[in-house]
Amino acid sequence: MTAAAATDLGPEWVQASLAADETSRDARSTLRRGLLDRVAQRRADIRAAEADELVAVTEWADLHRTDAADHLLSVAAGMLPAPRLAAWATCPVDMSGVPVDEYALAELATTLQVPDTCARELVEDALELRERLPRSWARVIALAVPVWKARLLARRTRTLSPEAAEHVDRHLAAHLHKLSTTRIKAAVDAAVLRFDPDRAQAEADQAGESRGVWFEFEPGSLEQSTGTGGTARFGGVADTPDVLAFKDALTTKAAELEVLGDESSEQVRMAKAVGIIADPQYSLDLSAAAHDALETQGDGDRRPPKRRGPLGLERPIHIHLHTSTETARVQTSGLPWAASPVSTTAIERWISELAPGVRVKVTPVVNLNDHHAVDEHEAPAHIKDRVDLRDHLCVFPFCNRRVRADRDHIDPFVPIDDGGPPGQTGDLTLARLCRYHHRVKTHGGWRYRRLTHDPGAYQWVSPLGDHYLVDGTGTTPLT
Structure with a gap:
């Protein structure tokens, strides 16, 4: 229908059309709300089932305690209300203070249709929550915290001292349902630094000794082909500032290749840059050519690239030292916030191993109470x-x-x-x-x-x- 024909129908037709559109929008909104409510209800049902399963797992573990004989004597004396089955095996596994028959885990694993290692982790997480993280456990039972997030916390607190585990539970339980996985890890790391500084220093020293670079080739010597694709893998562990510097070097070379006309993806160009930085003279020549190309772009002789990388990038690393503990928080672009906290032992190693000529700049603390x-x-x-x-x-x-x-x-x-x-x-x-x-x-x-x-x-x-x-x-x- 043309606009003129619609106008000839009069204002009543226009009002009816608008009312129909409004009704259609309301119907779509009602349908969307109904489907979202259905999804939310299914999620709530799953959360309740997972919490019930976790409770059942702890009760199963109680039935398979290797100290069941002593417990049964206490039941006979009227000191405890519920019996446990006597354990037949003599291979106890201490799970947060509960000695569980290791052989009995096989039956649980087959029932769950998972490997025995998965069943063992499930029992360990459940008992860790119940025995050492009671506040978090209560919120799981109340369906306020999803099981997967509570288990994530439990896996990280198993090796903590009782004092550290209690500290984590007391400070995180009320907010556990909102915290991201990275922030949970940061909170546990902070507890280690506060309650077990000797362990934190030992881990920092061990981390320094675990640095290295590993190369993965196809079977054969380095001179032989690394597979039909001609590629190989490598990876390494180094101090955070060194890794960031290496990333910056690769990013810079990838940007220079783009300036010179390489239309590959950034990841492919960064892979090419690995070989470039291995040849210092070639790397310098490439940088000079890229900067010359950028100057010609200013005259309009050449279109600038769609995305220009950070040529000559300098990355500041901010280290926020805590006033009362041997803890620091590291903040820099490209580094997740949850990479902190970091022990001061590690920071001292960073500073002591700085390359000659590297500058350390101290900046004033930013007062967030002032507004600009x-x-x-x-x-x-x-x-x-x-x-x-x-x-x-x-x-x-x-x-x-x-x-x-x-x-x-x-x-x-x-x-x-x-x-x-x-x-x-x-x-x-x-x-x-x-x-x-x-x-x-x-x-x-x-x-x-x-x-x-x-x-x-x-x-x-x-x-x-x-x-x-x-x-x-x-x-x-x-x-």
Whole structure:
């Protein structure tokens, strides 16, 4: 139907059409909400079943304690209410203070249809939670924490001292359901540094001795072919600053290859760079050619590359020392926030093994209680630093990304010439979002605001009206 014909139908037809469109939108929203509620209910059912399975596993372990004979005597004396089956084997495995018959694990593994190692880990995790992490265990039973996340915590606390395990449980249990896996690891590492400094120093020393580079070739000598594809694998363990420097060197050479016309992907160009940096003279010649090419691009003789790498990149590494413990937090671009904490022993080794000519620059501590803002749309470096120091991760609900961070204007930026207020770009008006969630917020109908009492806390509203609170401990759905 043409626009003229539609107009001839009169305003009643227009109103009816608009009402039909509104009804259709409401129907779609109702369907979407119904399907999401169905998914949420199935997830809740799975969580309840997994928690019940974990409880059953601990009860199974109680029935197969190797000290069951002593327990049965206590039951006979009326001291304990429930009997346990006597263990026939004499191979106890201490699992968080509970001696479990090792041979009995085979029956559990076959019932679960998993290898015996998986069954053993399940029992160890369950008993660790019940015996040494009682607060976290209670939240699992109450279905407030998913089993997989509680087991992740248990796997990391098994080797801790009782004091350290209690400290982790006391500080993490209330927020465990919101914490990412990397932040759980960081909390356990911090407990080791605080309660067992000798172990932390020994691990740092051992880590220094475990450094190395390993090469993986196909069967045959180095002179022979490494397979029909002609490639080989290599990997290594080195100090964090050295690994970052090596990554920067590869990234720089990959960018130079792109400037010189190499259209391969960045990963392929970084692989080519491995051989280039092995030849210092070739590497220098390539750098000179790339910089000459960049100068000619300025005259329009050559189109600039779509993505230019960081030629001559210098990467600052910020080390935040704790005032009361032998702990530090390391922060730098390209390094996950959860790479911390780091023992001061490791940092001392980094500094002592710096190459000649490397500079160490001490910068003042940034006071996040001071706030800065400018009138331009683009945030200057000092404001970006404040946002990054406050928001370690993307602040979208349940997102743990740190890479490719944008500093998003919480309220849309309005130019001053168009009537916008001054100071729209500041640490209180910006938040850290990964590129994907920046697009979701801008084009997907999501809204959020910063809470006035906590600059690092945000309240989000989804297109369907669901509310979420995101703060330093993670994400909390709001009812």
